[in-house]
Amino acid sequence: MSSDVIHTAWCEILTDRIANNLSLALSLLPEHAEFCAVLKADAYGHGIAEVAAIVCEHRIKTVGITSNAEARLVREAGFEGTILRLRTATPSEIAGAVADRVQEQVSSLYTAEVIDSLTEHSEGVHLAINAGGMSRDGLELNERDGHDTCQRIVDLLGDRIVGICTHHPSGSEQDLQLSDQHFRSDLNWIFSNTALKREQVNVHAGSSLSLISSTPIETDFYRCGAILYGILKPELGFEHTMQLKAQITNITTYPQGSTIGYDRTTTLTRDSRVANIALGYANGFRRNYFGRSHVLIRGQLVPVLGKVSMNTIVADVTDIPVVEVEDEVVIFGHQGTGKIDIKRIEMQADTIMADIYAEWGQRNPRVYI
Numbered sequence: 358m359s360s361d362v363i364h365t366a367w368c369e370i371l372t373d374r375i376a377n378n379l380s381l382a383l384s385l386l387p388e389h390a391e392f393c394a395v396l397k398a399d400a401y402g403h404g405i406a407e408v409a410a411i412v413c414e415h416r417i418k419t420v421g422i423t424s425n426a427e428a429r430l431v432r433e434a435g436f437e438g439t440i441l442r443l444r445t446a447t448p449s450e451i452a453g454a455v456a457d458r459v460q461e462q463v464s465s466l467y468t469a470e471v472i473d474s475l476t477e478h479s480e481g482v483h484l485a486i487n488a489g490g491m492s493r494d495g496l497e498l499n500e501r502d503g504h505d506t507c508q509r510i511v512d513l514l515g516d517r518i519v520g521i522c523t524h525h526p527s528g529s530e531q532d533l534q535l536s537d538q539h540f541r542s543d544l545n546w547i548f549s550n551t552a553l554k555r556e557q558v559n560v561h562a563g564s565s566l567s568l569i570s571s572t573p574i575e576t577d578f579y580r581c582g583a584i585l586y587g588i589l590k591p592e593l594g595f596e597h598t599m600q601l602k603a604q605i606t607n608i609t610t611y612p613q614g615s616t617i618g619y620d621r622t623t624t625l626t627r628d629s630r631v632a633n634i635a636l637g638y639a640n641g642f643r644r645n646y647f648g649r650s651h652v653l654i655r656g657q658l659v660p661v662l663g664k665v666s667m668n669t670i671v672a673d674v675t676d677i678p679v680v681e682v683e684d685e686v687v688i689f690g691h692q693g694t695g696k697i698d699i700k701r702i703e704m705q706a707d708t709i710m711a712d713i714y715a716e717w718g719q720r721n722p723r724v725y726i
């Protein structure tokens with residue numbers, strides 16, 4: 358994005374905070390456990406090239422991605438370590454990722470054969486197990502042919518298998534204990550019934566939620582995304598890493614009784630000064646925020662009125678003594694002593710922060726601070 362373009366809606370990426378969150382996360386690692394920085398979804402909306410640069414500075418050895426485009430950007434950022442794909446790839450994807458040295462997940466004979474048939478494929482692969490009940494793409498050992506399939510995959514790929522992984526579906530202590538037990542028993546079966554040896558593979562299952570939980574789990578490294586972006590545990594010092602902002606483009610006074618926005622859902626109960634703000638649902642200020650959202654202007658929390666338009670919203674600024682066109686409006690983040698925090702925005706959006714970050718980051722120009 359050329360720097361002489363004026364933006365009236367943008368998201369700020371707080372790179373120092375990503376670096377801080379990463380350092381904090383590393384300090385939470387149990388002894389001997391390693392860290393895999395998860396950079397999928399364009400680094401949760403933060404821009405994968407920029408976050409990969411931070412990851413390189415911290416000498417992180419493994420990153421997690423999903424698409425080939427992400428793998429390429431990580432290599433272009435100068436990352437020399439292991440790139441792990443966090444889902445099963447299609448045959449074309451696998452072939453297309455050889456040059457970027459992506460380690461693939463294998464959970465079926467089909468994928469194992471695809472990899473075996475690619476003579477130029479020399480990276481290690483990871484056997485993905487459905488231990489915790491995600492049932493996305495992990496191999497289910499307890500299914501009728503599960504054990505047989507597992508043995509055949511190991512027979513075919515042998516010591517090209519460098520990892521065995523699963524993904525736990527819940528961070529609640531009880532649920533995590535159960536899926537960890539399940540994973541351990543699957544691992545026991547694999548090490549007793551195939552040629553794979555515990556000391557020859559990395560076992561990995563942890564994510565941000567298990568890193569901050571008190572349940573000890575079987576994992577050689579933690580694949581963490583959320584925690585890098587300050588989504589969890591503010592009490593430990595993790596801070597949000599993106600702020601969504603826009604500018605006021607116009608200020609008008611309308612008389613009591615005026616209706617606001619599409620379908621006239623809102624009627625002014627007093628003469629009101631309203632500010633028109635340069636973002637709408639196209640920027641990820643979702644239509645379902647209607648009736649329950651506030652923004653910060655001059656450090657003050659003010660209500661958004663009426664249905665959300667594609668590129669604008671309207672806020673009631675009657676109670677702010679001085680407001681001007683080009684004033685900065687904070688949709689998420691801090692302004693003066695005011696703040697709209699993760700809890701508040703998650704309630705407003707009725708979803709989780711990772712979902713919101715990913716959307717904002719893709720729908721707005723990113724400004725790196």
Ligand SMILES: *Cc1c(COP(=O)(O)O)cnc(C)c1O
Nearest residue numbers: 395443524564565580581582583
């Ligand atoms: C997204 C993902 C992670 C990271 O999860 P966070 O909760 O964001 O830390 C880890 N492992 C897999 C397989 C994933 O898909």
